[in-house]
Amino acid sequence: MTTDASTPPVPQTAREVRLARHLDGAITPGHFEIAEVPVREPGPGEVLVRTDHVFVAAAYQDLMRPDCPLPVPPYQVGGRIGGGEVGTVVRSADPSLAVGDLVQMMAGWGEYTTAPAASFHRLDATLFPSSSYYLSQGPTAYYGMATLARAGEGDVVFVSGAAGGVGSLAGQIAKCRGAARVIGSAGSKEKVAYLVDELGYDAAFDYHDGPVVDQLRKLAPDGINVFFDNVGGEQFEAAVQVAAPHARFALCGALSGQIGGTGGHPRLDLMTAITRHLELRPYATYHTPEQVQAWTEHVARWLSEGRFVFPQTVVEGGIEQAPGALLDLLAGRHRGNITVRFSG
Amino acid sequence: MTTDASTPPVPQTAREVRLARHLDGAITPGHFEIAEVPVREPGPGEVLVRTDHVFVAAAYQDLMRPDCPLPVPPYQVGGRIGGGEVGTVVRSADPSLAVGDLVQMMAGWGEYTTAPAASFHRLDATLFPSSSYYLSQGPTAYYGMATLARAGEGDVVFVSGAAGGVGSLAGQIAKCRGAARVIGSAGSKEKVAYLVDELGYDAAFDYHDGPVVDQLRKLAPDGINVFFDNVGGEQFEAAVQVAAPHARFALCGALSGQIGGTGGHPRLDLMTAITRHLELRPYATYHTPEQVQAWTEHVARWLSEGRFVFPQTVVEGGIEQAPGALLDLLAGRHRGNITVRFSG
Structure with missing residues (x-):
């Protein structure tokens, strides 16, 4: 993959966290595997996004079970873990998103994602002190x-x-x-x-x-x-x-x-x-656009008024730290919302 | 008490069903007593009402317990059982109600009741085939x-x-x-x-x-x-x-x-x-005026359209049948709503 002066450098390969095997008893590091995969150039209508922060949710453990009762599809063996990330557009082949745009996605724990532009939601990068604030319950x-x-x-x-x-x-x-x-x-x-x-x-x-x-x-x-x-x-x-x-x-x-x-x-x-x-x-909710909008508007105002503390733990160290962050969350070793910084 | 041509005859005494003793175990006929009491002429602002039909509700059993957890006062020993009746005004000393008016009340199982006019609610006698239709859940x-x-x-x-x-x-x-x-x-x-x-x-x-x-x-x-x-x-x-x-x-x-x-x-x-x-x-409801209004309007229309069966058992035989009707209801020997005809 080539780069020029107008676009950030992109590696030829990148890592992703996959489900190694379905969960049937207690969760262990052996249920995860980190694989190296090619970074694909976007085709027409697609964009390539670099992942900056990923969310870590206790529900991910449930989605690792083949018989998960949640009303969303469980993870497949060999597929990515995760489901709430923010990132930056680094290549665009669609007029709706430009290189440098901040976006939210449900692409899983991979360092890079190539997908149709419509599967990303553009965010206002000026609203919060860090784009990780977009990742919470x-x-x-x-x-x-x-x-x-x-x-x-x-x-x-x-x-x-x-x-x-x-x-x-x-x-x-x-x-x-x-x-x-x-x-x-x-x-x-x-x-x-x-x-x-x-x-x-x-x-x-x-x-x-x-x-x-x-x-x-x-x-x-x-x-x-x-x-x-x-x-x-x-x-x-x-x-x-x-x-x-x-x-x-x-x-x-x-x-x-x-x-x-x-x-x-x-x-x-x-x-x-x-x-x-x-x-x-x-109730359970998978964050409809209206729900995200209502939350984002209110918390941004309360934060600007100094009335709200945003309780977040950002785990540093990149993609390799993600499985351990989930295990720590399930063991009660974290407070508030947990994200892992991949980049950015 | 005297009568003249314009008003119905009223006896000097009438009966009421009282709580004989509080309930602590199973309900029996011995928990009720029927007493003969004077019928009092209404004072200014009051009316005298002849009871036509009384409602029989399973909740009355609960109200016979001194420690009843319902958010209404339990019955007192020596006081009347009941709490949903329809009757006819037979003497009036208040301009808001006239002799002959059909009314609803929460006066208990007595053959006659003298009380302030405001404690009675005037009904439309033409709406239903029988005034007993006003007594239901x-x-x-x-x-x-x-x-x-x-x-x-x-x-x-x-x-x-x-x-x-x-x-x-x-x-x-x-x-x-x-x-x-x-x-x-x-x-x-x-x-x-x-x-x-x-x-x-x-x-x-x-x-x-x-x-x-x-x-x-x-x-x-x-x-x-x-x-x-x-x-x-x-x-x-x-x-x-x-x-x-x-x-x-x-x-x-x-x-x-x-x-x-x-x-x-x-x-x-x-x-x-x-x-x-x-x-x-x-939820529990003690029938707010709005709730009664909404029900009455709809059931009257559905009945007139032939789309509704009003499931009611009317027990004949007057006030002496009321305690037994409650015992039968609690034993599952009735279907639908139960009333006892006192008069009318």
Whole structure:
């Protein structure tokens, strides 16, 4: 492949992370392989994109199972892992995208991608301090908290799994929308301190410190109006007991990385749910353009106003670090949203 | 008390059904007592109403418990049972109501009631074939099916406990709103036949005939879009498994007469609920004026068009039959909505 003065250099080959074999038990480094493949020049209507940052999501583990129950196709053996990346156009054979454009894609963990221009979405490179800000669970958190649970003025809000990729954004979204009090749960003293000291939670507790229902009732003596669930199990059951009348529940947990886990089948106390007229909204979203737009607009404004902390861990070191970053995320060794920097 | 030519005769004393003692175990005839009390002439702003029909609801059993968890006050020992009646004004000392007016009230099981005119709601006596039609779970069924579950054109709808007071109306409401297929469950072959032969259900099954999930899947191979639940337990769990994406659930069961029963704590399969983006709306309603209005308007039109069967059992024999009618209802010996004719 040749380069000239107007275009960045492009190597002849580049690496990608592939699924080595389907997952049936615990995930290990052996489930991934890194392959070297040719970088293909774009044909008419195509562009070539260099990957700058890739997202790391717990759901990727589920997509490594052949019988994945998620409503998207699971990964194929020999195909790329991943599904949320940002990059820079380095060759273009389509008038809709120019060399240098920042784009979002679902191309997987490869250093370069050649594909039709329509499969990339152009981004505003001036909106955020880093293009990695485009990679988060933000659209999921915003849709659940703003559209489904409708957290707003005066609400008492409880977020389970509050230090995770979704939870660390969801609590702040509620606060920015005027919630009176935002309470979070997490699995360690360090995470509890992080919620209150860095993410603006009004109160937080470690779910290991006693029955969730007792801890929650102490922190929300008049009940909760909104519950944003990332966990299921005991936390869901406690939230029903502590719910105020007409409380709204956005349930997005018990999903990612938790297939076969223990949080997936809580008891639903129907009598309490009925007499309190609760609204239960379990949901999964794969980020429609409208959801991405709503999230991006709001978080950019809140960031510019100094009201929002963007909790992100950027793993340096390139493509070779991606499998380990997923393993670390699944082991609970990260807080907030995780990306791996490939380039840029 | 005197009468003249312009007003109906009124006796000096009349009977009422009182709570003899609070319920702690099984309900028996000994929990009721019938007392003879003076009929009081209305003072300024008051009217005297003769009770024509009283409603019989399973929830009355719950209100007989001192620790009733419903968000309305339980019955007091020595106070009247009941809470949904229609009657006729026989004396008026208020310009807003005239002798002969048909009214609705929440005055309990008494033959006569003297109270402020504002505690009665005037009805249109020409709307229905009998004033007993004003006594039903219709507002509950309509609110759940139309407002919460939003059953409409092309929907496949499942109603559990479909032969009961709410269910026998809910399925027909779905059908009148354009549902493609309405499926009901009940607890006997006779009730199953009644659903299909008389209430216009497209299919029905006896939940004793095998696992609910298998029976439901056979009758709804492409899934259900709406679930209207009167039961909880296994029927709720099955509905989650057979739900189509974005199915709406109105959950009004596991409530009336079921405190301490087995249907109240089903497992919620969160993974399935999340990936299918279900909408779960547990609710109880005590019939707001708007809900009564919406139900009354629609059922009157559907009845006039010959599209609706009003499933009602009217127990004859006056006030002495009321306690037994409640016991029969709780024992499953009635279908549809139950009223007792006191007069009229």
